[in-house]
Amino acid sequence: MMGEKVMQIRDLHVTFDTPSGPLEAVRGVDLEVEAGELLGVVGESGSGKSVTFLATMGLLPTRAHVTGSVVLEGEQLIGASAKKMRDVRGRLLSMIFQDPLSALNPVHRIGDQISEMLHSHQSLTRRESEKRAIELLDIVGIPQPADRARQYPHEFSGGMRQRVVIAIAIANNPKVLIADEPTTALDVTVQAQILEVIERVQERFGTAVVLITHDLGVIARVADRVNVMYAGRNVEHGTIHSLFDHPSHPYTRGLLASLPRAGKQRLKPITGFPPNMLQPPSGCAFHPRCEFAADVCRGAMPELRQIDDLQSACVRAKELPRAESFV
């Protein structure tokens, strides 16, 4: 059912010990995933997208210090035991990555890798799991699935491998599938195929999908709602149409305005550079690059506030002129 919240992230902080000192990669993220939706997460490299969701999966290295709350189906995942997280992963929550090869075992047959995932959470006979593995390969669009199930990862192309990884991720029908840049390494014609597979899975099984990407075109194409991240914070949130029609946060506006579009003459970059996360700027971390920055922006870190039909972490959101529309 849409609107029902399956995963709630509250005040999530992740700090890494690095040789140059502590690096706070995620600095208080609040975010909700609704049942069956396709939630887009955008932001530039280093903004904390991957770390946020690796934290929900319990997949961060031990030198990462994590605080805050992640509730999935009523269960608290932050601080949960390794055993519990193994049970959650694959059954309630799955994650796929940019490089499908790293997620596959090179010496095991594709079909066996899917069966193994099935066996880790369900009691099935060998026969049943083999049959189910072939069904799953068919669902993600692998032709001749029965034959392909007997092959090894190196016999598959990049796009086919990503399909296999999706089949493994959805084997136990998780509530939430996190896809971290799943098409970034693929050619556009193959990207189009993979996005279609992801949408099909979402519709057919009612899986909520969190799609992490830096590509606003991909977001425009598949997302229902969008979170924009900057310097370890969620700075804007809204439905796809509101966000593209009247972005509130100056960073979102800047991103949308910087893209090349048909018939556009001169590109409009965001000035300055992404922040150094060892020493992020005070207050609103976007202030050194923001054309609207004022003294009030350098004080406390702005929280998300409701601005019309969007949530924006810009303290000046109400005073800003209406943005150019991108729909």
Add this chain to the structure above:
Amino acid sequence: MTTQLLKVTNLVKNFELRVNNGARRKKRIVQAVTNVSFGLEKGQTLGLVGESGSGKTTVGRCVLRLIEPTSGTVEFEGQELGSLKFEELRALRRKMQIVFQDPFASLDPKMTVGASISEPLVVQGVPGDHTDKVIELLELVGLAPDHAQRFPHEFSGGQRQRIGVARALALNPALVVLDEPVSALDVSIQAGVVNLFEDLQHRLGMSYIFIAHDLSVVRHIADRVAVMYLGKIVEIGDQKAVYEKPSHPYTKALLSAVPVPDPKSERARQRIMLEGDVPSPVNPPSGCRFRTRCWKAQDVCTQEEPILMQRASGQMSACHFPES
């Protein structure tokens, strides 16, 4: 009046792959570039697009003679590069430069930025102290003179890409090959680097070969566009014609696969879904190389290789059943 700077005719590059197959050693030929021809005028930009492995980088490297073509000719300012002696080629080469995709790997981490930028001058034996030239180049690409003493790790991706550009411009080239020059950069930084390329071309009048898989950036910057598939140009023409009235089915499919940042038109769009991946360039399909993924393929496409022909909207395309 425009003058031609570069003319590439029937360029072919095959790579030999030695595959160890147990006891038997097999030789395989990768047909990376097959019969590619195009021209480039002074002050113009040719965009080279196509999926991974289509031969874009190989074309760029053959044009600059960083690798020897298997056959075909490259004429630069009226001189055929293959006929030049080593010294003559060296002298010409300073007029042709390349900027690579990865701003992190393309600079020597142990060299100061100033030394990196002046290195081409030193290599070409340009006499004198290059301090003034380095400062001029840094300012040209929007960096500060005191950046010359610093090291690459102190700079962000966008800044490093600017350093790579300054280095490429040190010898006042007439042609710069830009191989995926913004792909590694964050979206918010890309626009500034694209503007820089445009400004520099405007001021200095050089020509670009702009290689990219991002079709919207190419649409923005290129005057002419060549679409490559499995080592061949399948369509080439003015940017407007190729983007607005694509003639080759592959061009049409490629354009329809690129998501545009506008949710309304994205959701309303009729999309052409291509099946499968690009086949291996070791054994490209007979006839039309696109036929294994083409929804219009007929028997003739397997038997006869389509040749590039002029179409109504002005571009050339190689297809037996063109879209327009």
